[in-house]
Amino acid sequence: MRHVMACLMFLGTTVSYATRVSMSVGIVAMTSNNSYGHPVFSHWTRSIQDTILSSFFWGYIVLQIPAGYIAGRFGGKYLMLISMATTGVVNLLLPIAAIKGDYIAVCACRIVMGLVQGLLYPSLHGVLGHWVPVTERSRLGTFVYAGAQLGTIVELLTSGVLAASPWGWPSVFYVAGISCIVWSVLWLIFGDSTPDSSRWISKEERNYIETNAGSNKIGHEKIPTPWKSILTCLPFWAILLAHSGQNLGFWTLLTELPSYMKNVLNVDIKENGQLSALPYIAMYILSFFFSWLADFLVNRKIVRLVTSRRIFNTIAQWGPAVALLGLSYLPAGNLSLAVIILTITCGLNGAHYVGFMLSHIDLSPNHASTMMGFTNGIGAIFSILAPLTVSFVVEDETSAADWRKVFFISVAFYFLVNLFYLLFISADVQPWNEPKPSKALEDGVKKSDEKKADKKLRNTGEHKF
Structure with a gap:
């Protein structure tokens, strides 16, 4: 089921x-x-x-x-x-x-x-x-x-x-x-x-x-939501920053890169439906390979779960960062190489599904929806900022130098947020995943234990004192 x-x-x-x-x-x-x-x-x-x-x-x-x-x-x-x-x-x-x-x-x-x-x-x-x-x-x-x-x-x-x-x-x-x-x-x-x-x-x-x-x-x-515990949890902030950096970098890539390729590289990828879909196809296919490899490494005890998360989040964020740098210095008119780099960039980004995306569930299966709502909401703001960044930075759409500034911003975000993720992420279920027992319940358990002890003593003929 x-x-x-x-x-x-x-x-x-x-x-x-x-x-x-x-x-x-x-x-x-x-x-x-x-x-x-x-x-x-x-x-x-x-x-x-x-x-x-x-x-x-x-x-x-x-x-x-x-x-x-x-x-x-x-x-x-x-x-x-x-x-x-x-x-x-x-x-x-x-x-x-x-x-x-x-x-x-x-x-x-x-x-x-x-x-x-x-x-x-x-x-x-x-x-x-x-x-x-x-x-x-x-x-x-x-x-x-x-x-x-x-x-x-x-x-x-x-x-x-x-x-x-x-x-x-x-x-x-x-x-x-x-x-x-x-x-x-x-x-x-x-x-x-x-x-x-x-x-x-x-x-x-x-x-x-x-x-x-x-x-x-x-x-x-x-279950009451432990907001204080969530918001003071460093691994949660590692997820939040990784999610925000992912959205800024990825949506800059997908919404603005076609304009860069057309205006600077003289390549109009939107004219060809197959070429437009190719980066997504690469991301779709490679995401399954990454997920299989992640489970294989963890289930065979080759690496720990937290190490797996770090490896694949690095592939998903530092890989595209390197590819973006290469794309920003690509000579004009080179359609094949431009499409190859764009496809590789999106393909590597498919590893984020077994990186920070599943870290919410690792930390707290009971509160994964709450954390996802928080990080996805903040991340959506960065999705909107992506085209605004281009409008603010790029004065001449045909200038490669102006577009490089945009790519450098995305590269910097990719690098810094993943570095924070590497340093502070955890794959252990957090203590606040389970609700704290109420005082009444604790008192009830204590009294129950005392009754059991008394009964045991009476049955063995011993006195409590």
Whole structure:
């Protein structure tokens, strides 16, 4: 059943990311004259299009921390259901909103989509913490999160085809919406927050997971969140900084690098759908290799779990840093080498799934959703800062020297946050993972022990004194 759950969560991340990317491709068709009789929004300027594309993140930041807290207290099943079902409905309504309300209504739809998708990752991380045994954590965790790359690949390769079909650009959003609704039905039937609450799981598998996952065996019993312990925990700050550096570097790479390649290297990667998808394909494939290798090294006791986390987080962050430096000094017009470096950069970044992403669960399976909500929320702010950094630093888009400043900022972040991670990360379950017993419970246990001792003394004929 844990494998069924992993497949469902994998499909969830795949569909959710596909809906995020759908607008990136759909907006091109929406503003194009070749739309098979469907409404055309040719009056949308570059500024309006950028506003529409960024509006998703305005909502995405808001509910990250509350979602992590709620999922930690009450479980993630229904938060994930609300997230995906609402995303599906919004996608189905988006074409009508665009026709009736123009770009303002589209922005409103994207903000709502961002709000509800802000519930997804914190909830999913908490569910993973309860369902995945330590020995399978790298493989199943990577499998689930690699759906993000697959969703991006599928959307890049299919949205253009759908938009160019007689069904036109609305079909891009209809397909995305229907996919979300179908997933929501499957999740409602088969999904559960914990093995303890699942009606499909066998008793043997439940015992196996509860023995090896490190989470609360009773399920969700409204465990209070130890905020002070979390916020004063150095390994947690190592995760937070690694997550923030990852988002700044990766989103600078994916949102702004195509502009650099076009304006400085005279290479337009967006003209070729296959080339656009290639970096994501590399990241998707290599993430599975890294996850298998991580579990192999730990389960064979070749390295400790914390050493594995350090190795793969270094590959994920210092590897792209080196590749970015190489790309910033690449001669103009060299398409093949540019695409190879970009593909290697994204491919190496796939190791972060078995780096800091799973460290939340290592530290505290019971509070993984809360920590994920916190780090993902802060990380989302750095995702927004990525394009703003380019706007602030790059005065001449054709100047290689200006773009190098942007790359040096990303390289510096990658280097420093991973260095902090190497120094302070831990893979040990923290003492604050389990709730402290109440004073009444402690007194009860003490009295119970005294009664047992008295009974034993009476049975043996001995006196208490």
